[in-house]
């Protein structure tokens with residue numbers, strides 16, 4: 001559990017840096033597609049911006065906790081759930097901006113994908129590895145919120 005806590009929590013301290021760069025690339029994509037003045041697109045971009053800022057604050061909070069020598073607790077699950085669900089939405093927003101282009105793979109050998117196709121597809125795995133979103137929600141419910149444990153099979 002300690003190892004998993006570090007896997008989920010450790011990178012959360014700097015995750016916002018990656019998502020900030022990705023957000024800037026998404027804004028650039030909106031500009032390239034001439035959609036940066038579209039109110040619906042701007043709302044999606046504002047949503048992304050606030051999420052990256054939340055990750056930055058959460059990262060600082062986690063960093064302070066680690067600096068005090070405290071192990072990452074259920075907050076690691078909050079971070080993992082947050083960034084993985086966020087990135088799925090980013091992949092969807094990018095696909096919406098690309099339109100039909102999102103469905104056409106680049107020419108070339110092997111299973112090539114464009115940058116944003118890669119983001120979209122990898123984000124699907126993000127909510128599975130390091131523990132699925134459902135498992136993170138269970139951890140948050142039981143260990144952070146103190147809700148009753150989910151029923152488990154009785155083993156003899």
Ligand SMILES: Cc1cc2nc3c(=O)[nH]c(=O)nc-3n(C[C@H](O)[C@H](O)[C@H](O)COP(=O)(O)OP(=O)(O)OC[C@H]3O[C@@H](n4cnc5c(N)ncnc54)[C@H](O)[C@@H]3O)c2cc1C
Nearest residue numbers: 122124125126127128129130131132133134135136138150
């Ligand atoms: C790209 C990728 C990389 C990976 N890398 C590694 C790695 O490096 N090392 C490693 O050890 N593993 C790795 N994994 C495995 C990963 O940790 C597991 O796939 C993940 O923990 C889910 O376990 P599972 O596949 O057995 O699914 P299952 O546990 O069988 O879950 C199947 C479905 O049931 C849901 N579910 C299961 N239990 C519950 C529950 N109690 N409550 C509610 N819903 C539940 C899950 O959320 C999921 O939707 C990787 C997986 C992927 C996709």
